[in-house]
Amino acid sequence: MPSYYDNKTKNWYCIFYYTDWTGTRKQKKKRGFERKKDAQEWERDFLQRQAAQPDMPFSTLSELYLKDKEQNTKFATYRVHKMRVDTWLLPVFGNRPINAIMPVDVRNWQGYLKTAISAQNKPLSDGYRHDLFVELSGVFNFAMRFYGLSVNPCKVVGNTPVKHKKKLNFWTKEEFDRFLSTFDAADPFRMAYLTLYYTGMRIGELQALTAPDVDTEAGTITISKTYHRKYGVEMITTPKTPKANRTITIPKFLCAALQEYINKIYQPDADTRIFPYSHSGYTDAFRSHTKKAGVKLIRLHGLRHSHASLLIELGFSVLLISERLGHENVSTTLNIYAHLFPSKQSEVAEKLDLLQTK
Incomplete structure (x- = not known):
């Protein structure tokens, strides 16, 4: 594993051949080492990464x-x-x-x-x-x-069995209404939380929404992208999973509220995000108004759980809830919310009894 000294730069460098993952033989050169030992260690580490022997650190x-x-x-x-x-x-x-x-x-x-x-x-x-x-x-x-x-x-x-599932924190509709009552009608954060609660979408999906995604005539919102920041740079990408690409129906009062909200945005184009604030902005306002409302503190993501619990209370099926939330499969929905579904065991027994008496 030879290394070489550069008289001009007064530093050591290494130059060697390796085979990449496609089987192509390539040359690698790295300069700027103060010591011969450093150049040799860098070459050894590089080759180890390429060969990836089981004894790698x-x-x-x-x-x-x-x-x-x-x-x-x-x-x-x-x-x-x-x-x-x-x-x-x-x-x-x-x-x-x-x-x-x-x-x-x-x-x-x-x-x-x-x-x-x-x-x-x-x-x-x-x-x-x-x-x-x-x-x-x-x-x-x-x-x-x-x-x-x-x-x-x-x-x-073997893994240690989980004795207790993490408690699922969410709001009832009464708690959400108390929270929403602390906002001025024109506050843009109010519209954001109203949308989150009645759609169950993720915060990144909300932040990525543009005006064309909201069809108030059809009464739908199309979710086809998500917003996040990567190393300080704003990015719009595909949603979390393929099933997260979805179109959900929304109630008429939310359609009217969203249309009024969008109409107030100055000259929006097709790429203008209608909920442009940062995640921390939504989180901070959420905590502040939670305190004002005097309701229990939940995470912003808890609005998604609150939507799911509302649908369960209204009697909707787990399949519909899974599709609306954009879960990859029904088992994901059941893993999170199974304990919220009312037990139907007594109803099953009663109906079986009726069959026997006919």
């Missing part, structure tokens, strides 16, 4: 894993993966070779999580520890699939 594997997530998931989802890896995986497994991480190491890490404290100075919940284990297992599965790792140590250990 966990830090290298996690970097490859996160790069794959960045390329193949939505940015918001990628950020969740990165935060979990950076905060809870790298500090423990760091530069250890991945094929040297044993099931007992994973088991010890699970024990560490039971006493760990979050950034909010609170113990980690059962659900969050479960999610972290799934993340670690995902990293090892990635290594097995693409880089020849033979065994996922997480599969040997």
Whole structure:
């Protein structure tokens, strides 16, 4: 692994050949190292990333894993993966070779999580520890699939069962009405929250809406994009999942309110976002008016849960609710809201009795 000294720049550089993932042989050159040792280490690390041997450090594997997530998931989802890896995986497994991480190491890490404290100075919940284990297992599965790792140590250990599901916080219609009453009629934030509550759309989907997406004559809103910021740059992309592309019907009073709201926007074109404020702007106003209304504090995303609970209360089917929310499948809807559906067991028994008496 030779390195060379550049008399002009007074720095070391490395130059070598490697084979990329397509099988193409290429030359790589890197300059600017103060020491020969630094140039050699950089070349060794680069070749290791390319060859991706199973004994690569966990830090290298996690970097490859996160790069794959960045390329193949939505940015918001990628950020969740990165935060979990950076905060809870790298500090423990760091530069250890991945094929040297044993099931007992994973088991010890699970024990560490039971006493760990979050950034909010609170113990980690059962659900969050479960999610972290799934993340670690995902990293090892990635290594097995693409880089020849033979065994996922997480599969040997097994996950800790989640004893209690995370509490679902939402508002009743009475609570939402109290919240909405704290706004002036012309406040644009009022229109945003009204739309979120009666459609169940995600905040990014709301922020991406343009005037052509709202068809007040047909009484529909078409959701075909989402808004987010990536490294400080505003971006409009496709929705979270394919099923999130949807057209939902809206009540007449919301049609009228949206039409009046859009009419007040100065010379909007087809690309003008009708809800242009930042996520933090909507969150801050939401918290402020929640306090004014004297209702329990929920997350802004809780308006989506509130919409779902309202539909359940009104007796709509899980399939319709799943389609309206843009879930990828009905099982997602059931996993979140199954406990809100009223039990029909006694009704089943009664109807079976009626069959027997006929």
